[in-house]
Amino acid sequence: MVECVVKDWEGQETGTASLELKVASEENAAHIVHRALVRQLGNARQGNASTKTRAEVRGGGRKPWRQKGTGRARAGSNRSPLWRGGGVIFGPKPRDYSVSMNRKERRLALRTAFYSRSEDWVVVEDFGDKLPQPKTKDLLNAIARWGISVDAKILLIVSERNENVYLSARNVPNLRMISASNLNIHDLLTADRLLVTSSALQKIQEVYGD
Incomplete structure (x- = not known):
């Protein structure tokens, strides 16, 4: 429990909050989190890079010059990979980079990654009502009051999207806002600080606390 x-x-400090999640054992934690990260990055790849082999490049049907007697190296096609405009040797072809992982393992990896960042959490009360209209400056001032550098890479986790909070946060280049039910390994691991609302912490306990 944290x-x-x-x-x-x-x-100002107004109280405490706790979170208790089932996480991977210490010897397996790094392995399962790494697998989940590789899966997410692999599944995000389009895999549509493609090059043509010498058989697919247009042209090259006629032998450029006779085999012997010219003093030049023998050549059978001007679409050889050795020629400019020729085919590509061992170039990329469309492929599927997706990696499968059991749902229970994915959720365990997510809980473990979130739990491992507990020292970087900053838990705050829901502040949607504090922004009656979108105001990036007010949000940045609040972040500074919470003890987070505005230059840090921040992941803001909310229980549900508030339009004024979203509009206030979207202009900050190093701030990313996601809902508690849409956590992902990459965002959790790459952020410098995790800014979590108290209701989002409760929702994480409800959604992932199995």
Whole structure:
């Protein structure tokens, strides 16, 4: 179980929150998280890179010059991989990069990754009502009051999307906002700090606390 301090909009401590999730054992944690990360990055690849072999390149049917007597190296086609405009040797072809992983393993990896970042959590009260209209400057000031550098790569986790919070956050280049039910390994591992609302923490416990 992890106990963490909850801060209000002004940055003052107002209480504590706890989270208890089943995570992978210490000797298996790095392996299963790595597998989940490789799976996510692989599944995101389109895999549509394609080059033509010498058989697929247009032209090259006629022998460029006779076999002997010219003093030049023998050549059978001007679409040889050795020629400019020729085919490509061992070039990429369309392929599927997707990796399969059991659902239970994926969820275990996600819980383990989130739990491992507990020292980087900043838990705050829901602040949607503090932004009656979209205001990026007000959100940045609040982030600074919560003790997070505005230059850090921040992952904002909310229970459900609030339009004013979203519009205030989208102009910050190093801030990414996701909902608690859509967590993913890559965002959890690449962020410098995790800014989590108290309701999002409860939702994570409900969704992933199996």
